[in-house]
Amino acid sequence: MTRFTKGHGTENDFVLVPDPEGTLELTPAQVQRLTDRHAGIGGDGVIRVVRTEFATDDAVRSLAPGAEWFMDYRNADGSLAEMCGNGTRVFAAYLQREGLVADREFAIATRAGAKVVRVTDEGFAVDLGPWRLVDEVGARRDGFDVMVRARFGKPVPALSLDLGNPHAVVMLPEGITLEQLDLTEAPEIHPTPAGGANVEFVRAVGPGHIALRVHERGVGETRSCGTGAAAAALATRFWSGVEDFTPWTVDVPGGRLTVTPLGGQRVELAGPAELVADGEIEL
Numbered sequence: 538m539t540r541f542t543k544g545h546g547t548e549n550d551f552v553l554v555p556d557p558e559g560t561l562e563l564t565p566a567q568v569q570r571l572t573d574r575h576a577g578i579g580g581d582g583v584i585r586v587v588r589t590e591f592a593t594d595d596a597v598r599s600l601a602p603g604a605e606w607f608m609d610y611r612n613a614d615g616s617l618a619e620m621c622g623n624g625t626r627v628f629a630a631y632l633q634r635e636g637l638v639a640d641r642e643f644a645i646a647t648r649a650g651a652k653v654v655r656v657t658d659e660g661f662a663v664d665l666g667p668w669r670l671v672d673e674v675g676a677r678r679d680g681f682d683v684m685v686r687a688r689f690g691k692p693v694p695a696l697s698l699d700l701g702n703p704h705a706v707v708m709l710p711e712g713i714t715l716e717q718l719d720l721t722e723a724p725e726i727h728p729t730p731a732g733g734a735n736v737e738f739v740r741a742v743g744p745g746h747i748a749l750r751v752h753e754r755g756v757g758e759t760r761s762c763g764t765g766a767a768a769a770a771l772a773t774r775f776w777s778g779v780e781d782f783t784p785w786t787v788d789v790p791g792g793r794l795t796v797t798p799l800g801g802q803r804v805e806l807a808g809p810a811e812l813v814a815d816g817e818i819e820l
């Protein structure tokens with residue numbers, strides 16, 4: 538039997554599987570079974586909790602020398618992802634509850650490098666590290682670099698950002714509400730990014746305040762996406778032309794996140810993290 542913990546951050550939910558010595562080879566079929574909401578535990582992704590020294594990927598070890606624990610993230614379809622913003626907070630909550638970290642600030646290893654997490658009153662804040670516009674020249678010239686077609690019809694312009702994982706952000710055109718969006722199918726992106734992308738649909742709520750819905754690569758529509766919230770806030774800030782360091786409030790279907798642009802082209806994500814169940818499952 539394999540032990541698991543179920544947790545979520547603004548209802549982006551994960552099955553955490555402790556594997557400190559990295560002995561568990563999780564296959565895509567096992568991930569799909571764990572995340573299955575009818576025949577398994579249910580979740581948007583699986584997080585294997587591994588000591589960084591046992592990470593099989595050399596790059597993970599070399600990019601995060603000071604991080605004792607590696608967040609091995611898989612999407613619900615079994616594909617690997619470089620990063621998961623909400624996952625980092627849930628991972629931190631698990632490490633803290635299990636007594637695996639003692640400090641109020643610590644680094645965790647991800648495929649996108651080490652991320653520093655700190656305890657806050659509400660949960661955790663994580664420095665997501667460096668972010669970038671995928672096509673800076675095109676973005677600064679046109680305000681966007683790809684077109685996205687979802688089930689609402691005409692293709693709409695979007696901005697590609699790299700938060701360690703790939704995102705395309707759409708500011709919804711007038712006349713289409715977030716509620717009207719049909720995200721039952723993956724939006725098409727042109728030109729299609731080689732590794733796919735997560736797609737965020739944004740509506741401005743007020744100054745420094747946006748709301749979004751997201752279609753996640755390897756999952757489908759989710760109730761929240763932490764790196765997606767950061768990408769959406771950064772894209773909206775870019776379009777506003779005022780690239781300051783004011784915190785942004787990001788409403789997602791599963792709750793509220795705070796995104797704060799930092800110096801050095803870094804960005805912080807803050808929000809809650811809940812661990813809701815523990816159990817054992819036959820893989």
Ligand SMILES: N[C@@H](CCC[C@H](N)C(=O)O)C(=O)O
Nearest residue numbers: 618621622623702762763764
């Ligand atoms: N929900 C996550 C992102 C998870 C990975 C994503 N689906 C991908 O494939 O890049 C978040 O909170 O950032």
